[in-house]
Amino acid sequence: MDIKTALEKMVEKLKNTDSAELDAEVLLAFILGKNKEYLFTYPEKELTKIQLSKFLNLIKKRATGEPVAYLIGEKEFFGLKFFVNKNVLIPRPETELLVEEILKVAKDNMTIADIGTGSGAILIAGYKSMSSYSAKKRSLRLEFMATDISKKALAVAKKNAEFHKANIKFFQGDLLEPVKNKQIDIMTANLPYLEKKDKKNLRFSEEIGLKFEPKQALYSGKDGLDAYREFFKQVAKLSYQPKFILIEFGYKQTAKLEKIIRSNLNKIKIHLKKDLGGFDRVMVIELFDDSY
Ligand SMILES: C[S@@+](CC[C@H](N)C(=O)[O-])C[C@H]1O[C@@H](n2cnc3c(N)ncnc32)[C@H](O)[C@@H]1O
Known part of the structure; x- marks a missing residue:
């Protein structure tokens, strides 16, 4: 079977997913060890039996909802390739906002810790x-x-x-436990924030995908x-308070989260950042020295 026919057949098997064509192309390119352009340049190229059976196998898995990132073992984030497997969350595009905000606050000689x-x-x-x-710039020296x-x-x-x-x-360790005695200037965290029932705002395919994470x-x-x-x-108990804490959270949690933060920390300023969908997604918490 040639590439074009195989793609058409496999797309048909994925018709219940919402990105069937793209997924089939990514999976076949992965099996062939080529980029997607190769598929369109050589549509008449015959697949070997082994390639075809590998393709069918991945398509079957994808049809159960398993995310493409787990099937190919990688995901692009912030323009970079990251290895992923079932032991890690697949990095989400909305988390790129957190990275952008880190870049704004990072200064020379700071220590940054991601929890x-x-x-x-x-x-x-x-x-x-x-x-x-x-x-x-030959300037930033960060840890x-x-x-x-x-x-x-x-x-x-x-x-x-x-x-x-x-x-x-x-x-390795529970939250700040492994770094509690270190002087950390910027703390970042995208900790788990879903409630089990909270699936209403997810697309069907995302909801199924979560089962694999x-x-x-x-x-x-x-x-x-x-x-x-x-x-x-734990942050409140640190002897060296960070200058900035940047966290990602769920958009319905803004008020409750702010209350939790203010009940633990004094002298802070909270800057809310919205994702591309216009939802609150990141908080940049600026901490001021209250020791004098
Ligand atoms: C939502 S994922 C975020 C992963 C990654 N930072 C990202 O944004 O793609 C949350 C991560 O926090 C870790 N985690 C959950 N509870 C934790 C705890 N009590 N202490 C440290 N890490 C924890 C999980 O293992 C998981 O890797």
């Missing part, structure tokens, strides 16, 4: 942008650390850091805010 780093996407994207910036409660997630983050030559120290990366108690509740409690 709940998953694939490492946030910090590695930040690192890459800042190191190209500092290469030009980077990342934590996660999941050892398996950290293994993926380390692989990504190695791939991108990002100099990041990784620690680690629960520990997605859900956090009845209102989705347990992880942030504990996180800010």
Whole structure:
């Protein structure tokens, strides 16, 4: 069977998903070890039996809702390639906003820590942008650390850091526990913030896709805010208070989250940032020294 016919047949099998053509193309290009353009340049090229059976196998998995990123083992984020597997959340486009905000607040000689780093996407994207910036300006000297409660997630983050030559120290542990004695200037976190029932605003395919992602990366108690509740409690106890905390959250959580933050921290300014859909998505919390 040639490429064009195989694609047509497989798209038909994916008709219940909402990006059938694109998904089939990405999966076939992955199997052939080529880019998508190759498929359109050589539509008449015959697939071997093995290639065809691999393609069918991935299409069957995709038809059950398994995300393409897990099937091909990678996802693009902030223009960079990240390895992913079922032990990490697939980095989301809306999280790029968090990276953009980190780049705005990072200054020379700061230490940045990403809590709940998953694939490492946030910090590695930040690192890459800042190191190209500092290469030009020869100024920024930053230290980077990342934590996660999941050892398996950290293994993926380390692989990504190695791939991108990002100099990041990784620690395993519960929230701030592994870094509580370090002087951290910028803390970033995209902790789990979904409540199990909260699926109303997801597209059907996204909702199915969530079933394949680690629960520990997605859900956090009845209102989705347990992880942030504990996180800010721990921040309040730090002897060295960060200058900035940047977090991603669910748009319906703004008021409740702000209350949690203000009940733990004094002298702060909260800057709300909206995602491309116009929803509150990121908080930049500026902390002022209240020791005098
Ligand atoms: C929503 S995912 C975000 C992953 C990644 N930062 C991103 O934005 O793509 C949340 C991450 O927090 C980690 N996590 C959950 N609870 C944690 C805790 N108590 N301490 C540290 N990490 C935790 C999960 O393992 C997961 O990797």
